Amino acid sequence: MRLPILFSPVTGNNLSEKVAAQIESAILSGTILPGNRLSSERDLQTQFEVGRGAVREALKTLKQKGIIEIRKGVKGGVYVKKLEIDNASESLSLLLKQNKVPITDLVEFRDAVDETEVILAAIRGDRDEKRQLVEMAMQLSELNTLPTGPDIEKIKAIDREMNLLLAKMTKNFVFVWMKNTIQLSIGSYDSLLYESPKYRSRTIDNWINTAKEIAAGEPLRALSLMFLSLCSPPELPEGQAS
Amino acid sequence: MRLPILFSPVTGNNLSEKVAAQIESAILSGTILPGNRLSSERDLQTQFEVGRGAVREALKTLKQKGIIEIRKGVKGGVYVKKLEIDNASESLSLLLKQNKVPITDLVEFRDAVDETEVILAAIRGDRDEKRQLVEMAMQLSELNTLPTGPDIEKIKAIDREMNLLLAKMTKNFVFVWMKNTIQLSIGSYDSLLYESPKYRSRTIDNWINTAKEIAAGEPLRALSLMFLSLCSPPELPEGQAS
DNA sequence: ATCCGATTAATGGTACGAACATTTGATTGA
DNA sequence: TCAATCAAATGTTCGTACCATTAATCGGAT
Numbered sequence: 001m002r003l004p005i006l007f008s009p010v011t012g013n014n015l016s017e018k019v020a021a022q023i024e025s026a027i028l029s030g031t032i033l034p035g036n037r038l039s040s041e042r043d044l045q046t047q048f049e050v051g052r053g054a055v056r057e058a059l060k061t062l063k064q065k066g067i068i069e070i071r072k073g074v075k076g077g078v079y080v081k082k083l084e085i086d087n088a089s090e091s092l093s094l095l096l097k098q099n100k101v102p103i104t105d106l107v108e109f110r111d112a113v114d115e116t117e118v119i120l121a122a123i124r125g126d127r128d129e130k131r132q133l134v135e136m137a138m139q140l141s142e143l144n145t146l147p148t149g150p151d152i153e154k155i156k157a158i159d160r161e162m163n164l165l166l167a168k169m170t171k172n173f174v175f176v177w178m179k180n181t182i183q184l185s186i187g188s189y190d191s192l193l194y195e196s197p198k199y200r201s202r203t204i205d206n207w208i209n210t211a212k213e214i215a216a217g218e219p220l221r222a223l224s225l226m227f228l229s230l231c232s233p234p235e236l237p238e239g240q241a242s
Numbered sequence: 243m244r245l246p247i248l249f250s251p252v253t254g255n256n257l258s259e260k261v262a263a264q265i266e267s268a269i270l271s272g273t274i275l276p277g278n279r280l281s282s283e284r285d286l287q288t289q290f291e292v293g294r295g296a297v298r299e300a301l302k303t304l305k306q307k308g309i310i311e312i313r314k315g316v317k318g319g320v321y322v323k324k325l326e327i328d329n330a331s332e333s334l335s336l337l338l339k340q341n342k343v344p345i346t347d348l349v350e351f352r353d354a355v356d357e358t359e360v361i362l363a364a365i366r367g368d369r370d371e372k373r374q375l376v377e378m379a380m381q382l383s384e385l386n387t388l389p390t391g392p393d394i395e396k397i398k399a400i401d402r403e404m405n406l407l408l409a410k411m412t413k414n415f416v417f418v419w420m421k422n423t424i425q426l427s428i429g430s431y432d433s434l435l436y437e438s439p440k441y442r443s444r445t446i447d448n449w450i451n452t453a454k455e456i457a458a459g460e461p462l463r464a465l466s467l468m469f470l471s472l473c474s475p476p477e478l479p480e481g482q483a484s
Numbered sequence: 485a486t487c488c489g490a491t492t493a494a495t496g497g498t499a500c501g502a503a504c505a506t507t508t509g510a511t512t513g514a
Numbered sequence: 515t516c517a518a519t520c521a522a523a524t525g526t527t528c529g530t531a532c533c534a535t536t537a538a539t540c541g542g543a544t
Contacts, residue, residue, distance in 0.1 A: 013505080015527070016302075028339055040495060051528040053295060056497090060258075060299045064306035065336065073536025074494045083340045088333035092419065094307065095330040097270060101415045109416040112362075116354035173343055174351040178420075181334065255534080257498070282524060293499040298526090315507025316523045 006031065009049035019048050020058035027067055027080050038068070038078035085177055089184035096185060103186065107193070110182045113175065114166070121169035122214040129169050130215040136162050137211035140204045152194050155204070159194075162207060248273065251291035261290050262300035269309055269322050280310070280320035331423035338427050345431045352424045355417065356408070363411035364456045371411050372457040378404050379453035382446045394436050397446070401436075404449060 006026055010018040026032050039047070044055045059078060062068045066087030069079045096106070121129075136158055143158070144150045160183065167179040186193075193199050248268055252260040268274050281289070286297045301320060304310045308329030311321045338348070363371075378400055385400070386392045402425060409421040428435075435441050 013526080028336075034340075042495075051526095053298070053529090054527060056295070057298060057302045057526090060302040061306045064303045066333065067336065067340075070496070071536085072496045072534080074492095075537060076495045076535085083337045085337065088330075088337050091307070091330040091333040094270075094309065095325050095327065095419065096415075098309075098325045099415055105414045105416050108414055109420065112358035112417075113355065116357065120354075172347045172350055173341065174338070174347045175354075177334070177337065178351070255497080284524075293497095295498060295500095299497090312525070313507085314505080314523095314525045317508060318506085318524045 007044070007047045009047075011049075015048075015050050016054045016057040016061070019044070019050060019054060020061045022048075023058065023062060023078075024065070024067065032080050034080050034082035036080050037075075038080060040077040044078070085180045086184065088177070089181045092181055093185050093187075103192075106182060106186050110179070110186070113178060113182070114163075117166050117170050117175055117179075118210055118214060120172065120175070121166050124171045125169035125214065129165060130211075133162060133165060133169075133211040134215050136165070137204075137208045140207055144200060144204050150197075150200065152191075152200075155200065156191075156194050159203065159207070162211075249286070249289045251289075253291075257290075257292050257296040258299040258303070261286070261292065261296060262303045264290075265300065265304060265320075266307075266309065274322050276322050276324040278322050279317075280322065282319040286320070327419055327422050328426070330419060331426045334423050335427045335429075343427075345428065345434075348424060348428050349435070352421075352428070355420055355424070356405075359408050359412050359417055359421075360452055360456060362414065362417070363408050366413045367411035367456065371407060372453075375404065375407060375411075375453040376457050378407070379446075379450045382449055386442060386446050392439075392442065394433075394442075397442065398433070398436055401445065401449070404453075 007019075007022050010022070012018075023038070032038060038044075041052055041055050041059070045052050048055065059068065059070060063070060066083055067081055069081040071077060071079060121133075125133075140155060140158055140162075143155050163179055163183065164176070167176040170176075249261075249264050252264070254260075265280070274280060280286075283294060283297050283301070287294050290297065301310065301312060305312055308325055309323060311323040313319060313321060363375075367375075382397060382400055382404075385397050405421055405425065406418070409418045412418075
């Protein structure tokens, strides 16, 4: 055991929750860093002075929260995980499913956040980022007007990249994470959207205009373009998160 | 046992995950509705033909996901829960905490989403909701100019309510979720913000103007007011999400 | 000396049984 | 009639044993 004793014995009721709370606290406070090995279940059992079942149940909770990882075998045990966006996305996804939120609501929200990103990206984006955005927009245009028909897969990929770049240009991580979450939640419905030529053309036109305006440093004009699309929303394929 | 047998025995590895998957599937598919009682642990044990530990660990996972509830005693057991927004918000909140996002980034994002909410609320909000918003804004103003000094706690509470109401007025559940998540993440830092008279006055003024403009059906003017605050962001207390 | 396969030890996953705690409903007695 | 008590169902915890997986170690063949 390399690490000093971190945890104190617990007594009373809801032992597994108390155990989970102590471990979570140690992780969130930064006492243990991502990638570090915590202990084996049997070690924790003795540190907390509880049965192994209680430890395992606490670990299950933390694993579901996404803050630990459990490995089998020698050198196995509890490892602190770097939190990933996927966990947050999964929770949202579940919520949307049970509440039967239409995909149009998700798209509307994403577009709304986009508007602000455009402003911030124009103000804070590097020159390189702006240039890259324009290049990608041009690429999109080309892919949509191929003589062999539009390359939907590549268009989707670039659209995704542009979205992430735009978020990154805000220099605000919250935008990046939010965009990630929304993209993951939209996920499988993406294809549905992109199959619609109308949606595709509109999206690409928006990107081209937006990229140009951002590059030209005219955020307010770029914004007004997106306002129009908000006030008269496009017809989207109907669908519910199943 | 009232319900018919729903589940099939599982074998092999990762039994608890298989059990969790079957139960989750039954819930998400609507086979079992929120509020329904599923079974006792001992029942599930026999239905799945696994040990008690496996069942309990599966349930811990589902409980953390927020889709079931566990009650003790007679009439206890597994109950299907109506998903609550807080579960989905918690994950993202954890992520933001671990990554030490500056609170200024959170506030910026919240303000950005607010802008769009104002537009949508003006378009879609009921008359009652608009009236309520104005009333609350007036209340805020009064609370801030009390002869005995501003009542910070009440101001915070009303601000919170207004934020949720504004999100609700968009008639888009995603905005509601987002606002909830942000409020949860900002959480304890709220107090810090509200202690600053400058921030407080600015927030209240914004609310008053916004509420009035929304009620008067002039979304674009309401929006322009908030743009000003975005372009020259207010000085906020420095702080990091710990 | 080097490399590959078998052995071994640490560790998570599962099972079973027992005892305790909590909740609800039924029973009992004043 | 009402309150105290008891009993049954059920979650919570513990302990032990055994299996499966993994990584390190050891040993022999080249």
